[in-house]
Amino acid sequence: MKNVKIIGVPEHFNLPWHLAIEEGAFEARGIALEWENIPEGTGRMSKMLANGETDLAIILTEGIVKSIADGNPTKIIQKYIETPLLWGIHVAYNSPHNTVSDLQGIKAAISRFGSGSHLMSIVHAQNQQWDTETMDFEVIHNLDGAVETLSNGTDAYFMWEHFTTKPLVDTGVFKHIADCPTPWPCFVIAATDSFIAKEAGVLHHILEVINLYTKEFKLIPSIDRTIANTYGQKLEDVQEWLGLTSWSQEQLSTLHLEEVQTRLRSLDLIMRTGNTAEFLYTKS
Numbered sequence: 001m002k003n004v005k006i007i008g009v010p011e012h013f014n015l016p017w018h019l020a021i022e023e024g025a026f027e028a029r030g031i032a033l034e035w036e037n038i039p040e041g042t043g044r045m046s047k048m049l050a051n052g053e054t055d056l057a058i059i060l061t062e063g064i065v066k067s068i069a070d071g072n073p074t075k076i077i078q079k080y081i082e083t084p085l086l087w088g089i090h091v092a093y094n095s096p097h098n099t100v101s102d103l104q105g106i107k108a109a110i111s112r113f114g115s116g117s118h119l120m121s122i123v124h125a126q127n128q129q130w131d132t133e134t135m136d137f138e139v140i141h142n143l144d145g146a147v148e149t150l151s152n153g154t155d156a157y158f159m160w161e162h163f164t165t166k167p168l169v170d171t172g173v174f175k176h177i178a179d180c181p182t183p184w185p186c187f188v189i190a191a192t193d194s195f196i197a198k199e200a201g202v203l204h205h206i207l208e209v210i211n212l213y214t215k216e217f218k219l220i221p222s223i224d225r226t227i228a229n230t231y232g233q234k235l236e237d238v239q240e241w242l243g244l245t246s247w248s249q250e251q252l253s254t255l256h257l258e259e260v261q262t263r264l265r266s267l268d269l270i271m272r273t274g275n276t277a278e279f280l281y282t283k284s
Contacts, residue, residue, distance in 0.1 A: 001027070001032045002031050003032045003034065004026075004031055004033050004055050004056065004195075004202060005036065005055050006033055006035055006054065006056040007035070007038045007054045007057045007058070008035070008037065008038065008059075009037070009058070010039055011161060011231070012227050012230070012231045012233070013080075013187060013245075014058055015217075016213040016214050017210060017213075018035065020209055020210060020213045021033055021035060025212075026206065029205040029208075031202060031205060036054070040111050040115070040141055041112075042059050042060040042063030042064070043063065043111060043113060043114040043115030043116075044111075044115075045057045045059050045063075046067035046072060046114060049064075050071075050072040050073070052192060052194065055192060055195040055199075056077075056189060056190065057189075057190045057191075058080055058189060059189075060116040060187060061079075061182070061184055061185060061252065062120070062123075062182065062260050062264065063119060064076060064188060064190050065257065065260045065264065065279060066270055067114065068274075068278065068279050069261070069272065069274060070270065074190050074191065074192050074193060075190065075196060075279065075280060076189070076190055076252050076279055076280050077189040077207065077251075077281045078188065078189050078250060078251045078252070079248035079249075080188055080248065081185060081186050081245060081246070081248065082248035083185065083246045084186055085116075085161060085181065085182045086163070086180075086181050086244065087116075087124070087159045087160070087162065087180045087181070087182070088160060088161065088162035088166075088169075088176055088178075089103070089157055089159050089178045089179065089180060090146075090158045090159070090160065090169070090174040090175060090177065091103075091150065091156070091175050092150040092151060093172045093174060093175050094175075095155070095175055098177070100177060101128075104130050105134075106155055106156060107137065107154070107155065108121040108135060108136070108137050108156060109139075109146055109149055109150065109156040109157065109158040110138070110140065110158075111139070111141055111142055112139055112141065113137070113139070117159050118137065119264070120159055120182065121135070121157075122135065122267050122269065123180070123182075123183075123263065124159065126266070127180070132267055143164070146158045147168065147173055151173065157177065158174070162176075163233065163238075163240075164231075166233065166237050167234075184256045184259055185248065189207075189210075191203060191281065196281060204283075214247035214249065215247070218242060223242075224242060251280060252280060254280075257279055257280065
């Protein structure tokens, strides 16, 4: 039995992995796949990949592209979610801010530097033609930290996946201002260079299993109810999310890779752009 460690956020996107693990699909291939939830998100996951603390990660595209550009010995194996991530823009429920224009010049709460909440707050600011060089940030570590920080009166806005934060909007913790979709497929599967070199065959089996599960995921009877019950969401919200979300079994395109790099470089979030071979895994 091959022991493999994989990490991801504790969100509904990753349910196919949990179903495959629970049903023994990886064990049937001789793989003991150990999943660890990382609520801090992409910034911490990038560091774990770089430090060899995990073999695989389900991670935001822009975050891992930045990390690889900064020297992380990791490759994007393939896309996981084809569609954009819908980043909800939130403030405290009792905040006086009600529109996107109200947020110009105030602090952005982020899980950590290099995280999706950090990178996308800058992308969003650029979309609004704000001065990104004068942006101010407050590190809140994870979603629980955002709840605590914003509820305690910090005048900041916070960006997180729309449907994950929807229950907090419904219960009057956050106020939802707007959404900012990523301009590219949102989640990819990444693996360390060392794991690829040593376990290419194991990686092939893992991809075969998860790609089968994601192809059939929406066909599972009452999957909307399962997601709603598992993640504490309203059924109608889950149904909307399922309608907006598509999984992928293909590699990230060179065009999308170039688009992410160009955007990050324009924001001075990476110092250079690299070639495809530096970022994308190619099956030998």
